[in-house]
Amino acid sequence: MKLIRIGILILVLASPATLRAQQIPVLSQYMFNGLVINPAYAGSKDFMSSTLMVRKQWSGFEGAPSTQNASIHGPLRRKRVGLGLMISNDKIGITSQTDVYASYAYHLPTSYGKLSLGLQGGISYYKSSFSGLNVHDNDDPVYAANSLTNLQPNFGFGAYYYQERFYAGLSIPQLISYDSIQALNVYTDGIHHQARHYYFNTGVILEASRDFIFRPSVLVKYVMNAPVQFDINMNFLLSNIFWVGASYRSGDAIVGIFEYQINRKLRIGYSYDYTISELKNHSSGSHEIMIGYDFGYDIIKMKTPRYF
Numbered sequence: 001m002k003l004i005r006i007g008i009l010i011l012v013l014a015s016p017a018t019l020r021a022q023q024i025p026v027l028s029q030y031m032f033n034g035l036v037i038n039p040a041y042a043g044s045k046d047f048m049s050s051t052l053m054v055r056k057q058w059s060g061f062e063g064a065p066s067t068q069n070a071s072i073h074g075p076l077r078r079k080r081v082g083l084g085l086m087i088s089n090d091k092i093g094i095t096s097q098t099d100v101y102a103s104y105a106y107h108l109p110t111s112y113g114k115l116s117l118g119l120q121g122g123i124s125y126y127k128s129s130f131s132g133l134n135v136h137d138n139d140d141p142v143y144a145a146n147s148l149t150n151l152q153p154n155f156g157f158g159a160y161y162y163q164e165r166f167y168a169g170l171s172i173p174q175l176i177s178y179d180s181i182q183a184l185n186v187y188t189d190g191i192h193h194q195a196r197h198y199y200f201n202t203g204v205i206l207e208a209s210r211d212f213i214f215r216p217s218v219l220v221k222y223v224m225n226a227p228v229q230f231d232i233n234m235n236f237l238l239s240n241i242f243w244v245g246a247s248y249r250s251g252d253a254i255v256g257i258f259e260y261q262i263n264r265k266l267r268i269g270y271s272y273d274y275t276i277s278e279l280k281n282h283s284s285g286s287h288e289i290m291i292g293y294d295f296g297y298d299i300i301k302m303k304t305p306r307y308f
Contacts (some may be wrong), residue, residue, distance in 0.1 A: 024173065024194030024197050025067040025090040027053055028247060028255045028271040029290045031217055031233055031308065034197035035071050035084050037199045038171035039103035043082010045306055048294035054290075056285035057168055058275065061095040073103065074296065075292055077277035080107055082116070095128040101173075107158075113163035120173065121155040124194060154180055165205035171199055198222040203233075205307050213237035215245075215307060227251065237307070243269070252277055253286065267292045 024119055033051040034041035051074040058064035074083030084103035101122030108115045129147045158171030168258065178194040203217030219231040227250075235245030235257065243259035253276055259269035271285035 020288075021107065025065065025069065025088060026057065027055060027067065027069065028249075028253075028273055028286070029053060029257060029259075029269050030219070031203070031215075031235065032202075032243075032259060032267075032269060032290065032292065033071060034160070034169065034201075034308070035073050035086060035103065036069060036088075037173065037201065037219070038158040038160055039084065039101075039120035039156055039173070040105045040115075040116040040171065041082075041171065042073040042084030042103040042105040042118055043079070043107060044105075044114075044116060044160065044162060045073075045294070046075065046079065046293055047074065049292065049294045051290060051292045053288060055288040057273070057286040057287065058279055059285055059287060061279065061283045064283070065090060065092040071205070075107075080163035081105070082107060082118075084120075086120075094130065095126060098125045099123070101156075105138070105158075110161075113161060113166070115160050115232045116158065116160040116162070118158045118171075119155065120158075122153070124152045124154060124174075125298035126150045127150070150178075152176075154194070165207075165307070166203070168200075168202040170198075170200050172196060195223050195225075203308060211239045213240075213307065233257075249273075259290070265294050267294075 029208075030036050033053070034044070035145055048168040053067070053069040055067040057066065062271070066191070067088065067090045069086065069088040071086040073082060073086065075082050082105040084105070086101050088098070088099045090191045091097075099122060101120045103120040105116045107116035108117070127147055127149045132215050154174040154176045155174055156171065156173040160169040160171060163168065174194060174196060177196045184303070198218065199221055201217065201219040203215055206214040206216070208214060213236065215235045215237065217235070219233070221229045228307050229250050231249050233245060235243055237243055239302045241261050243257065245257040247255035247257065249255065253273040255271055255273045257269070257271045259267055261267045269290035269292070272287075275285055
């Protein structure tokens, strides 16, 4: 059973015609760190912000994805320019993916808010190890080595408009496709075919009272040869300390979210995904932990936490 599951995961990664939704790691608490989906988010706060996320997806399912993501971003002195850095590692089955990307964003003031245009550039390193497989066709050249690796440079673009109580973003984190069936592609003869993903997200702040804030939001994701997927999120801020919320990810999971603002600088979060797809018979759900630390002079002057 283990080898069958791993074999399925290999096909998902290797075949250009199959579903590619898991190529970019899934994170349920992305709404607390927009940099993971949009480089234009870099520098959107008045201070430096760092975040660490650790995710174990489909717990109990052998070969399921596990993800670690670390990021930091902030504005330069004049606050028109934002810089960011993100490092992530994602492992699914026998394949691991390590990404290192730097972001640059320029924030333009408008009559009612700011419009940020962002670029990111970096590399993705893929490695598939075959030592754990039982190979029946020893003459297949794919398995001539114990592992296959690919190093794929890439760059992405994003736009992000935000006010104090509203935001909307559009991004393509990797513009270059390593999938020959997509436009603007680079040919590779390896088994790792990175496809282009598109993101749109928006949200608003609704204040019922000083101690009760409601933040609904939506994320729409699209990649060729896969159904459009969307997240509907409802988060509540209680007493400017606790975030409590839930999300629905179409065709995948219902998510419970909790975040605790320990002080002005430190926050921790946890989310649990209850799987609603056919995998629910083989998995006990997904777990994700987040730790955030904000620092800089301007954070001391904050009267309330940033909503996004």
